[in-house]
Every structure is written in structure tokens, then in C-alpha cells.
Amino acid sequence: MSKSPLPLQSVSGAEKQVIKKEALVKILRWHFGYSDFRGKQLEAIQAVLSGRDCFCLMPTGGGKSMCYQIPALAKQGIVLVVSPLIGEKFDGFYCNFLLVSALMENQVMALKEKGIAGEYLSSTQTVKAKNEIYENLSSGKPSLRLLYVTPELIATSGFMAKLIKIHDRGLLNLIAIDEVRSYMGFNSICECLLPEASKPSYRKLSSLRNRLPSIPVLALTATAVPKVQEDVIDSLCLRNPLVLKSSFNRPNIYYEVRYKDLLDDPYSDLCNYLKSYGNNCAIVYCLERTACDDLAVHLSKNGISCAGLNSKLRSSVLDNWISSKTQVVVATVAFGYLLLLAQLFKWSFYCRMGIDRKDVRVVCHFNIPKSMEGFYQESGRAGRDQLPSRSLLYYGVDDRKKMEFILSNAASKKSLPSSLEECSSKKSLADFRQMIEYCEESGCRRKKILESFGEEVPASLCAKSCDACKHPNIVSKYLEELTSATAFRHRNGSSRIYMSSASALNDEGQFSEFWNRDDEASGSEEDISDSDDPVEIVKSVSHSSKSSEWRINERMESLQRAEENYYGTKNSQDKKMSKADKNSISETLRESGKQRLLNAMKQNQHRFSNLQIDFVTSAETLENECHKKYEKSGKSFYLSQMASTVRWLSTATPDELTDRLGKTANISSEAVRPEANFSSPSSSSFNPVITQVDEQKVTGGSVKSSSPVSQDTLPPPILSFSEFVNRRKATDNQFSTSKRPSSDGVTRVMEKKTKF
Numbered sequence: 001m002s003k004s005p006l007p008l009q010s011v012s013g014a015e016k017q018v019i020k021k022e023a024l025v026k027i028l029r030w031h032f033g034y035s036d037f038r039g040k041q042l043e044a045i046q047a048v049l050s051g052r053d054c055f056c057l058m059p060t061g062g063g064k065s066m067c068y069q070i071p072a073l074a075k076q077g078i079v080l081v082v083s084p085l086i087g088e089k090f091d092g093f094y095c096n097f098l099l100v101s102a103l104m105e106n107q108v109m110a111l112k113e114k115g116i117a118g119e120y121l122s123s124t125q126t127v128k129a130k131n132e133i134y135e136n137l138s139s140g141k142p143s144l145r146l147l148y149v150t151p152e153l154i155a156t157s158g159f160m161a162k163l164i165k166i167h168d169r170g171l172l173n174l175i176a177i178d179e180v181r182s183y184m185g186f187n188s189i190c191e192c193l194l195p196e197a198s199k200p201s202y203r204k205l206s207s208l209r210n211r212l213p214s215i216p217v218l219a220l221t222a223t224a225v226p227k228v229q230e231d232v233i234d235s236l237c238l239r240n241p242l243v244l245k246s247s248f249n250r251p252n253i254y255y256e257v258r259y260k261d262l263l264d265d266p267y268s269d270l271c272n273y274l275k276s277y278g279n280n281c282a283i284v285y286c287l288e289r290t291a292c293d294d295l296a297v298h299l300s301k302n303g304i305s306c307a308g309l310n311s312k313l314r315s316s317v318l319d320n321w322i323s324s325k326t327q328v329v330v331a332t333v334a335f336g337y338l339l340l341l342a343q344l345f346k347w348s349f350y351c352r353m354g355i356d357r358k359d360v361r362v363v364c365h366f367n368i369p370k371s372m373e374g375f376y377q378e379s380g381r382a383g384r385d386q387l388p389s390r391s392l393l394y395y396g397v398d399d400r401k402k403m404e405f406i407l408s409n410a411a412s413k414k415s416l417p418s419s420l421e422e423c424s425s426k427k428s429l430a431d432f433r434q435m436i437e438y439c440e441e442s443g444c445r446r447k448k449i450l451e452s453f454g455e456e457v458p459a460s461l462c463a464k465s466c467d468a469c470k471h472p473n474i475v476s477k478y479l480e481e482l483t484s485a486t487a488f489r490h491r492n493g494s495s496r497i498y499m500s501s502a503s504a505l506n507d508e509g510q511f512s513e514f515w516n517r518d519d520e521a522s523g524s525e526e527d528i529s530d531s532d533d534p535v536e537i538v539k540s541v542s543h544s545s546k547s548s549e550w551r552i553n554e555r556m557e558s559l560q561r562a563e564e565n566y567y568g569t570k571n572s573q574d575k576k577m578s579k580a581d582k583n584s585i586s587e588t589l590r591e592s593g594k595q596r597l598l599n600a601m602k603q604n605q606h607r608f609s610n611l612q613i614d615f616v617t618s619a620e621t622l623e624n625e626c627h628k629k630y631e632k633s634g635k636s637f638y639l640s641q642m643a644s645t646v647r648w649l650s651t652a653t654p655d656e657l658t659d660r661l662g663k664t665a666n667i668s669s670e671a672v673r674p675e676a677n678f679s680s681p682s683s684s685s686f687n688p689v690i691t692q693v694d695e696q697k698v699t700g701g702s703v704k705s706s707s708p709v710s711q712d713t714l715p716p717p718i719l720s721f722s723e724f725v726n727r728r729k730a731t732d733n734q735f736s737t738s739k740r741p742s743s744d745g746v747t748r749v750m751e752k753k754t755k756f
């Protein structure tokens with residue numbers, strides 16, 4: 001319902017007086033229906049209305065927009081809002097044009113619905129629409145109050161000329177630079193990495209001050225560490241700005257980390273988690289497009305209405321989500337192996353896109369984000385209505401390695417001078433380190449977040465609103481298990497630096513984003529050495545000789561060689577191992593598994609003390625059960641099942657243990673049957689029911705999968721890089737020999753579906 005604007009105060013552009021709080025609250029109530037200002041809003045508004053520059057740090061969802069929207073309504077004239085959220089240039093950074101446009105429309109529409117004359121200028125608009133805006137601006141008394149533009153538009157001489165005219169007529173009130181952190185003052189290294197095309201507009205922001213010296217500038221951001229604050233103030237040439245900082249704490253968000261390596265099936269875990277939130281809305285961030293697609297399919301299959309925002313983003317997806325038709329948006333944090341810019345922008349794009357849906361109850365990161373800053377921004381999408389909400393991060397050791405690999409390499413992709421390259425890479429890794437600590441250390445998660453922004457807070461601030469404060473023992477236990485599982489994998493050489501997802505081939509038969517053809521075409525120039533040391537491999541990627549043209553096959557082969565060397569030279573025993581052997585469950589592994597179970601039983605002996613059981617035999621029985629079930633699928637599944645069993649032992653009742661041992665013993669005594677594989681319905685009888693009981697009870701978390709292990713529910717095998725390459729070669733050959741590309745495409749998709 002549109003409202004007519006509240007009559008303006010009699011404050012002309014020339015007058016620099018403080019408008020009283022009452023008058024401003026009246027505007028707030030009239031247009032937005034809120035009873036009072038939040039946090040530092042009033043101070044920021046009064047500062048800019050009195051003509052002073054202001055640098056305002058407010059947490060995500062803190063209400064930054066209000067700081068320029070109210071001034072736009074309190075004074076005659078126009079507020080110019082420079083926002084990276086609406087930049088069509090962003091499609092150059094793999095961000096989708098349509099989505100950007102949809103968001104922009106959404107924001108302006110929201111203003112219009114409130115009776116506020118807002119417009120945006122973008123290349124998505126028709127010439128007619130743009131002309132109407134320009135006509136309005138040049139009319140005697142423009143009705144426009146807020147004009148949203150991109151930094152790129154500011155850089156054009158045509159627009160700057162128009163702006164100066166508006167200014168000269170005394171109609172420009174304020175320049176607000178929203179999400180200023182997104183496109184300025186990263187640091188000098190990152191700035192160097194911006195594509196040439198973006199540099200002028202980026203720099204032109206500072207020229208706003210030179211060209212329009214009398215207009216106050218309001219810089220707004222949700223995340224800026226002290227160094228960046230200085231950069232922003234310098235770059236924008238702010239004069240004696242009022243610096244307003246609110247705490248970054250989001251008390252209504254409960255922070256939790258779950259460990260993929262300790263879960264039977266993270267997908268199911270997430271499904272259950274989301275289901276436990278009923279019809280509330282959620283955002284799930286994934287690292288790769290393929291993972292995003294997989295997850296979207298998985299969630300949909302499980303009855304969760306879900307839309308994937310992937311390569312073919314559609315404004316309708318977002319519209320549906322904003323209008324509550326879709327419960328979950330799985331937003332890919334599309335990442336390009338070869339582009340640092342992708343690292344800089346993509347990860348944070350979806351979180352910064354300014355979606356103002358207040359009732360997001362859950363934000364889940366299905367992969368670890370690359371920095372605390374990104375994580376904070378993204379998780380901050382939850383609970384913008386200040387109601388209790390959750391941030392859930394699934395941490396996986398493989399995800400961590402993958403990200404470390406990417407970050408180590410990212411700088412080398414831009415042909416930077418080596419000093420900058422090293423520095424940039426170090427910075428990214430240091431930023432990432434904070435995320436690892438957030439996941440792998442047992443202290444308060446909230447404290448870690450806040451400390452990363454330079455805020456010293458007492459642990460009591462959390463008030464048990466993170467898993468580490470609420471369930472310290474459980475979290476410590478998980479971390480211990482994670483450490484032993486990781487150490488174990490490390491010793492046995494099962495971790496894979498080049499591991500790709502099960503959907504390494506996407507449905508179009510192209511590579512996953514990790515191996516995106518477009519990226520290849522964009523001309524990266526490194527090679528891989530034969531070193532068996534991952535660190536060496538990473539280094540060699542950075543420093544290898546340049547070739548004029550990127551050749552994917554060569555690169556594939558060298559990576560394949562590197563992987564083979566990695567496994568092949570680990571030790572002489574490994575050398576002889578075939579791929580199948582590597583995934584097999586060795587006797588040593590089994591022995592250590594038994595020991596692990598025995599320890600777990602001993603640790604929990606107070607609960608089992610009345611049972612007439614021998615711990616050693618029981619541990620062997622349980623280990624046999626795991627082995628029988630997972631010997632065919634291999635080591636990783638076996639290990640994960642062992643970890644689950646250890647957890648189960650920490651909560652199982654004596655009856656449950658007797659029951660399980662009894663069943664297992666019966667089954668163990670049977671001769672090995674052909675149906676002992678996973679498709680056997682009878683195998684369900686000895687599938688342990690494992691729950692994160694405590695977690696579930698107290699936090700409403702999910703119940704771990706207890707369904708029978710069948711062929712359908714088994715997680716797909718993870719291909720090694722070599723397997724991936726061979727498979728790709730096979731499909732490529734198939735493709736090239738085919739006279740009918742369309743039917744071949746179908747074959748390929750089917751092949752993927754059946755094989756993976």
C-alpha cells in the first residue's frame with residue numbers, strides 16, 4: 001500500500017542543522033512503521049543531515065539502509081546510493097546478471113511500496129526507462145528521492161556530468177556508499193588484482209569527493225577490520241568523519257559446527273536438520289556448482305522445497321524465495337579454480353546481494369567458507385528480524401584441503417609479481433586459518449567470530465548460544481574423534497588433494513567448476529611437477545613456465561601424474577599398491593579400529609558395568625560388523641562407520657548394546673552370504689542406530705541417518721583424479737565419435753547417473 005510522503009522539514013540543502021530525534025522518528029514510523037531507531041542509526045542520520053561525513057560499521061541486518069533512506073525523506077533533494085549489489089559488471093565476476101537485476105528491482109520496489117520514490121540505473125533497463133529517470137532528474141522539481149547506481153556508472157563521464165548538474169542545482173543531499181568494503185580497500189594487493197576494466201570505476205569513487213566537495217559522504221559496511229577502515233576513509237577522502245561502530249555480535253544467531261568426517265551422511269543430516277525447522281526458510285551455501293545442484297536435488301527428493309541458484313540463475317528463483325514459495329535456496333558459491341577474482345567476489349556475492357528477507361531461520365554452509373568475513377556476512381543473513389536463528393557449518397577435512405589448495409594457487413593465476421603473489425596467498429591462507437580455528441578449536445564460536453573483527457569480549461557474552469558453550473563436552477569429543485580420524489587418514493594416505501566431487505562431470509558433460517572449460521579458455525599457464533609432495537606440487541603450479549595457450553589435456557595428464565606420484569612414492573609398499581588396494585581395509589586398520597572401539601567401551605564402562613560382556617570380544621564383534629558392511633565400499637566408509645559406532649557407544653544404553661551385540665553375533669556366525677553386500681534388505685538388521693542424541697535433544701539438531709544401508713542410499717564413491725580423467729577421456733571419445741551429439745549427451749548423463 002503506497003503512502004504519500006510525510007511533509008518535509010523546512011531544511012534546505014544549504015542548512016546544516018541537526019534535525020531533532022522526534023522529527024526523524026516520525027518519518028521512521030510513517031514510512032517504515034518502526035517505533036524507534038536501532039543502534040547507531042540515529043547518530044549516523046543526524047551526522048549526515050548536518051553535513052558531516054560518516055563511516056558506519058553495523059552488523060549484517062543492523063539496518064544500514066535506514067541511515068540513508070531517512071535522510072532522503074527528511075530533506076528535499078536526492079540521495080545517491082552507490083551500491084555494488086546492483087552492478088551489472090558483476091557478471092564479469094561470474095555473478096549473474098539476471099539475479100542482480102532482480103535484486104535491484106526488488107529493492108527499489110520495496111521502497112516504492114512504502115511510497116518512497118526510488119529508482120535505479122542499470123544497463124538492464126530499457127532506454128525509455130532510463131530516459132524517464134533522467135527527465136525526472138532534470139525537471140524543475142524532481143520527485144526522485146533515492147537513486148541507486150553502480151560504481152561503474154559513477155565512472156562514466158556522462159553520468160558524472162549529470163550528477164554535477166544536479167549538485168549545482170542544490171538537489172544532491174548525500175552520497176551513500178553501501179557495502180563499501182565490497183569494492184574498496186581490500187588492500188593494495190587485491191586492488192592490483194582487479195581487472196583493468198573495473199579499476200577506473202573503483203578509483204572514481206574517490207573522485208566523488210573532489211568533484212562534489214560539499215556533499216557529505218556516508219560509507220556503510222558490515223565488515224571491516226581496522227586496517228580496512230583506514231583504507232576506506234583514505235580512499236574516499238572522508239573529512240573528519242564521524243566513525244560509528246556497532247558490535248558485530250548477532251546475539252540471536254546460534255552458531256554450530258558439524259563434522260562431515262564423523263557423520264554417516266551429511267546430506268541426510270542436513271535434510272533432517274532443515275526438516276526440523278518445518279516450513280521456515282533457509283539458505284544453504286555450497287562451494288561448487290555441482291555440489292549445489294546435488295544438494296538441491298537431494299533436498300527436493302526429501303520433500304524440502306528447494307531452488308538451486310546455479311549457473312543458470314533465474315530471477316524467478318529469487319522471486320519465489322523472496323515471496324516465500326520456496327523454502328530453501330541453495331546458493332552456489334561458484335568458485336573458479338583459476339581466478340582469484342572468483343575467490344574475492346564469488347564467495348561473498350550471494351551474501352552481499354542485499355536480500356532483505358528477514359525471516360531466514362537457518363543459514364547453512366555445506367562447505368567451509370574461505371574467510372571469517374565471508375562467513376560472518378553469509379551467516380548474518382539469518383535472523384534479520386532479530387528472532388532466534390541458526391548458523392550451521394559442515395566442516396570436512398577434504399573441503400579444507402581443497403580450499404587450502406585453491407588459496408595457495410589463486411594468486412599465481414593472475415601473473416602477479418612474485419612478491420605480491422606470495423603476499424596475497426599468505427593473506428588468503430591466514431584469513432582461512434581463522435575459519436579452520438573456528439571449526440577445529442573447542443572455544444566459544446561467537447568469541448572467535450568477534451575476535452576476528454578485533455572485538456574483545458568475555459566468554460559469558462555468548463550465553464550458551466553456540467554449540468561449544470552449550471555442549472562443551474560433546475564438542476570436545478567430536479574434535480578428538482576428528483583428530484584421530486584425520487591422523488589415521490593421513491597415516492594411511494587416503495586424503496586426496498585433487499579429489500573432485502562425485503559429480504565431476506556435470507549434466508552438460510562439461511567439467512565441474514573445479515575444471516571449468518571457460519576457465520581453461522581464459523588462459524592459465526601453469527603446469528604441475530612430478531613431485532609427490534603436495535606442497536611442492538602447489539609451488540610448482542605457481543612457478544612453472546609459461547606456455548602461450550592453455551591445453552587442458554596436458555594439464556589433466558600432469559595432474560594425473562602428480563596424483564599417481566603422490567600415492568606411488570609415499571613408500572615402497574604403497575608403490576606396489578593398485579588403486580583398489582589403496583581403498584581396501586588393511587589388517588592394521590582393522591586392528592586400530594578394534595582398539596578404538598575397545599577404548600570407547602572402556603571410557604563408557606560405568607554404563608556397561610552390569611553387563612556380562614567381555615569388552616575385547618565385544619569390540620571385535622562391533623568391528624566385524626563395520627567391516628562386513630563396508631569392506632566393499634572401502635576405507636572411508638569403514639572409517640566413518642567406525643567413528644559413528646564410537647559415538648554411539650558414548651550414548652548407548654546397556655540394552656541397546658546387548659541388543660546390537662546379540663544381533664551382530666548372530667549374523668557374524670552365519671556363513672558369508674552373497675547378500676552381505678549393501679543391497680541386501682537383511683543387512684539392515686545389523687545396521688546400528690546411531691544418533692547425536694544429546695545434540696538432538698537440546699538443540700533440535702538432526703538425527704543421524706539410521707536407515708538401512710541400501711545401494712540407493714550409499715554415498716557415491718569418490719573418484720580419484722586419475723579415475724576422473726579416464727572417465728572423462730572415455731566420455732570425450734564417445735562424444736567425438738558420435739554423429740548425433742544430442743543423443744550422446746543423453747548417454748553421457750545416463751552414464752554418470754549409473755556410474756556415480
Ligand SMILES: Nc1ncnc2c1ncn2[C@@H]1O[C@H](COP(=O)(O)OP(=O)(O)OP(=O)(O)O)[C@@H](O)[C@H]1O
Nearest residue numbers: 034036037038059060061062063064065066222356
Ligand atoms: N529501526 C529499526 N527498527 C526495526 N527494524 C529495522 C530498523 N531499521 C531497519 N530495520 C529492518 O532491519 C532489516 C535489515 O535492514 P537493512 O537491510 O538495512 O540491514 P543492513 O544493515 O543493510 O544489512 P546487510 O549488511 O545484510 O545489508 C530490514 O528489514 C529493515 O527494515
Ligand SMILES: [Mg+2]
Nearest residue numbers: 064065178354
Ligand atoms: Mg544492506
